[in-house]
Amino acid sequence: MMKSFFGLLGVTAVIAGLQAETAIAQERFDGVTLRVGTFGGPWRDSQANIIAKKFEELGGTIEFVLGSPQANMARLIASQGTTPPIDMIEILDANLPVMIELDLLMPIDLSKVPNTQYLAPFQYDEMKVASWATQEGICYNPGAYAELGIDAPTRYQDLADPRLNARVIIPDINSGGGLANFAALAYAGGGDGENVAPAIEMIRGFGPVGFWMQGADLVTGMQTGDLLAGVSHAGWCIRAKNAGVDAAFVHPIINDDVVGVSKDGWLGIVKGTPNYDAAVWYVNEFIDSVFQSDFAAVSGVVPVNSISLGELANDPILASMMELDPAAIATQLRIDYSTVDIGTWSDAWNRGLTR
Amino acid sequence: MTARWHLLLIVPFVVVFALTAASQFVFIERSLYEQRSFGRVGTELTLINYANFLTDRFYLNILWNTVKVSALATFFTLLLTFPLAYVIARMRSRWASVLIAGVVVSTFVTIVIKVFGLRIIFSSNGAVNRMLISLGITDRPYTIIGTEEGVVIGLMHFTIGFGVLILYSVVQTIPRSLEFAAQVHGASRLRTFWRVILPISLPGLVAAALMIFNMCMGAFTSAALLGGGRVLTLPVLIQRTVMMETKFAFGGALAAILLVCVIAINLLSIFILTRMVSGRRKVLA
Amino acid sequence: MSGPRRPLDFGRWALLAWCAFSYVFLLSPLVIVLIGSLSGGEGDYAAVVFPPETLTLRWYGRIPSDQWQALGVSFVLGTVAALVAALIGIPAALGLVRSNIRGKFLMAAIFRAPLQIPAVVTGFAFLQLYYLILRGTGIELPGTFAGLLIGHVFIGIPFVVGAVTAVLQRFDTRLEEAALILGASRQRVMWRVTLPAILPGVYAGCLYAFMVSFADVPVSIFLTSSSTTTYPVALFFALENDFNPAILASASVVIIFSLAMLLVAQRLIGLDALLRSGGGGGRG
Numbered sequence: 001m002m003k004s005f006f007g008l009l010g011v012t013a014v015i016a017g018l019q020a021e022t023a024i025a026q027e028r029f030d031g032v033t034l035r036v037g038t039f040g041g042p043w044r045d046s047q048a049n050i051i052a053k054k055f056e057e058l059g060g061t062i063e064f065v066l067g068s069p070q071a072n073m074a075r076l077i078a079s080q081g082t083t084p085p086i087d088m089i090e091i092l093d094a095n096l097p098v099m100i101e102l103d104l105l106m107p108i109d110l111s112k113v114p115n116t117q118y119l120a121p122f123q124y125d126e127m128k129v130a131s132w133a134t135q136e137g138i139c140y141n142p143g144a145y146a147e148l149g150i151d152a153p154t155r156y157q158d159l160a161d162p163r164l165n166a167r168v169i170i171p172d173i174n175s176g177g178g179l180a181n182f183a184a185l186a187y188a189g190g191g192d193g194e195n196v197a198p199a200i201e202m203i204r205g206f207g208p209v210g211f212w213m214q215g216a217d218l219v220t221g222m223q224t225g226d227l228l229a230g231v232s233h234a235g236w237c238i239r240a241k242n243a244g245v246d247a248a249f250v251h252p253i254i255n256d257d258v259v260g261v262s263k264d265g266w267l268g269i270v271k272g273t274p275n276y277d278a279a280v281w282y283v284n285e286f287i288d289s290v291f292q293s294d295f296a297a298v299s300g301v302v303p304v305n306s307i308s309l310g311e312l313a314n315d316p317i318l319a320s321m322m323e324l325d326p327a328a329i330a331t332q333l334r335i336d337y338s339t340v341d342i343g344t345w346s347d348a349w350n351r352g353l354t355r
Numbered sequence: 356m357t358a359r360w361h362l363l364l365i366v367p368f369v370v371v372f373a374l375t376a377a378s379q380f381v382f383i384e385r386s387l388y389e390q391r392s393f394g395r396v397g398t399e400l401t402l403i404n405y406a407n408f409l410t411d412r413f414y415l416n417i418l419w420n421t422v423k424v425s426a427l428a429t430f431f432t433l434l435l436t437f438p439l440a441y442v443i444a445r446m447r448s449r450w451a452s453v454l455i456a457g458v459v460v461s462t463f464v465t466i467v468i469k470v471f472g473l474r475i476i477f478s479s480n481g482a483v484n485r486m487l488i489s490l491g492i493t494d495r496p497y498t499i500i501g502t503e504e505g506v507v508i509g510l511m512h513f514t515i516g517f518g519v520l521i522l523y524s525v526v527q528t529i530p531r532s533l534e535f536a537a538q539v540h541g542a543s544r545l546r547t548f549w550r551v552i553l554p555i556s557l558p559g560l561v562a563a564a565l566m567i568f569n570m571c572m573g574a575f576t577s578a579a580l581l582g583g584g585r586v587l588t589l590p591v592l593i594q595r596t597v598m599m600e601t602k603f604a605f606g607g608a609l610a611a612i613l614l615v616c617v618i619a620i621n622l623l624s625i626f627i628l629t630r631m632v633s634g635r636r637k638v639l640a
Numbered sequence: 641m642s643g644p645r646r647p648l649d650f651g652r653w654a655l656l657a658w659c660a661f662s663y664v665f666l667l668s669p670l671v672i673v674l675i676g677s678l679s680g681g682e683g684d685y686a687a688v689v690f691p692p693e694t695l696t697l698r699w700y701g702r703i704p705s706d707q708w709q710a711l712g713v714s715f716v717l718g719t720v721a722a723l724v725a726a727l728i729g730i731p732a733a734l735g736l737v738r739s740n741i742r743g744k745f746l747m748a749a750i751f752r753a754p755l756q757i758p759a760v761v762t763g764f765a766f767l768q769l770y771y772l773i774l775r776g777t778g779i780e781l782p783g784t785f786a787g788l789l790i791g792h793v794f795i796g797i798p799f800v801v802g803a804v805t806a807v808l809q810r811f812d813t814r815l816e817e818a819a820l821i822l823g824a825s826r827q828r829v830m831w832r833v834t835l836p837a838i839l840p841g842v843y844a845g846c847l848y849a850f851m852v853s854f855a856d857v858p859v860s861i862f863l864t865s866s867s868t869t870t871y872p873v874a875l876f877f878a879l880e881n882d883f884n885p886a887i888l889a890s891a892s893v894v895i896i897f898s899l900a901m902l903l904v905a906q907r908l909i910g911l912d913a914l915l916r917s918g919g920g921g922g923r924g
Contacts (some may be wrong), residue, residue: 040877101393143715172584210501211584224478341392343600364735378765456902472669523819526841528810545651559808569755590758617756
């Protein structure tokens, strides 16, 4: 129903034959209502079209609890002490430590999640299974760069060019890719999760026109010509390109060993769920390649399933903007939020960059 | 009239007070425990979160900024809406209802969508900047997102519809005969407005101003989107503290401080205005 | 404009110019949205192009079905919330303006309190309260229409109180006194004199309570379930990871639909007459 903005991907027929048929397929969920905490809009629609349909064939129904992962986490915190309102929940990497600290999650029986075979080892453990990723970096206008005689960027630092002053936009720390990019800037500037001062310095040096709250700000800005470059995830750059903007995406070099930045989404099972088996089933279906390919195309994120990564590589625009090689993806910068207090980042940002 | 009007207050007051107190209680109770990282809170009652706020110039500055942009937005909203409400209320043609409808409809559209329009209008090649540059007012394209002016404009878009409606209903209660009388005695229209309409509608104007000010002090979406992450107001900071940092205890303290400040400002302004006005005429009794 | 006319009334023209400016300020972003919703572009996905190079209506056919359903939810919710807020707010305003009890100003401030609590706090605080009630009594409010309604009534009450108070403070009590002297009962005075006179304020307050309900995201996002998703929340979800002309088309539908509804209401109820009499009709 929801149309892919990448265009038709094809090849799904071939892939269908590769689906791992396991014993789980025979399991039935008659009368089960599984509550899934996830984003709304197209994000929900592709789950409804593919996974929920399959679940209905097995006798159950899916009820979506819509909201940002933070809002759904707040729902769980409010409901502690009663039956949780959500069985399976989408989690942002930055919120994972809080969810574990507050004892909101329970272990996932990975023996019933055979699709983890298409994931890299770092993408699943007892408490969580990766669901999607956004690749953060620099979206810029190559035509305008050439006119001004500026070389294509390779690092965040290249945005400090005085000719780009007031024509660059950075994500607000409280927006989609805010935390990941902020941390990446800190690492790129020689700092780390404990020392984010280099990120503040660097952002000041860019002289950005502002900080975006919605990715649409970047697309509109590049389209009106107000912006020549911006920091965002590849999905927004693809949208800009689809809008007819001359746009290209760069995975920034962070240091000698690390290129590119990945922000990972995760799936978890809520402690106290009365529908544990169905929740585990849903996790497995979420990382199934048929769903992953459709979902990635509709939502502008990078799939975690290696088969889907291969499929997306056939799309020229997509392949030019996203890193789709599993080996390269594995070495991208990932922030371990269990060792940092994002409150201190936010505080540093608020004091250093707002007026 | 010495009817027992206060009896009418009982039910509404109980409802509003119970809902406010009960919902805020859960939230503010948490603010009495020390905030630690990863969403944890301490176990002993303490006022440390409040102390942290009140001893930090950074937070006090945000509070001051919030009051400032709210006051500015209130002033400009009244400046735009009072004449408009007056003209519409005094119109005899059916265009009056069309004009009111225009105001109402603009409020139906969420600021999230309006920001797109504002972004286009204020883009460097947009209408406003072309005009400003050709008039020589500025040589650099002016942008509103991420400035205090931008936040004020965003708040005005949030409150202006209400301003027009409430002032329209106020002007309607002023008998036209008063204006005729003034004009028959040779007062110009402008003078009539200043000397007759304005004083007589002052109580309504004050009520509207307080409502608009309060709306601004609690506004999140317009302040966040137009502030572009650069201008922090207290509601924006609260949203960050609660949703991004999962610091419910500190967020609770911020919410309590905002609530107390706004109630204090309300009481203070009513007190001052009553004093000022009572010399001339007892309107606020 | 009425009253004695002068050949060259500077004040009048200044006033009209000022009003025109207010309208441009208010409506220009909407005009951009309306035009943007017509922007062409190829493929299933296109970003908004402004000014549009080609014009098309096809985005209107691509407004997702959940937004249409949410529009219905929002309409019912806003209407009921405004009516309930009026039932609570009108007596509150009468009591606040007319009674002489002490602490009136503090009470007035409490009636305004729902405005000052940042909406995101209101939403989360109500959700916590609902779970507290659920644990204590078993009454289920989270994710229900009733729970959503209570939250919206809460944020709507200050508008009714504020708008009615503003009118009441201007209200000439001699009218009531005259009626009483003429032998009308207090109740009759209330229904036949007082309430009709404050009607403009009631209209303004209700209309705004409706509008605030109709535009709210931060409170609703915690209180909705998938079957009670409100329109602005659905729009917010759609915007979270996409931005295309279908979103502007959806917003344009609201603009056109509400404009049409207001004008039809004006025709049917004949608010013109009310406007002319100067006796009421804040509804437009």
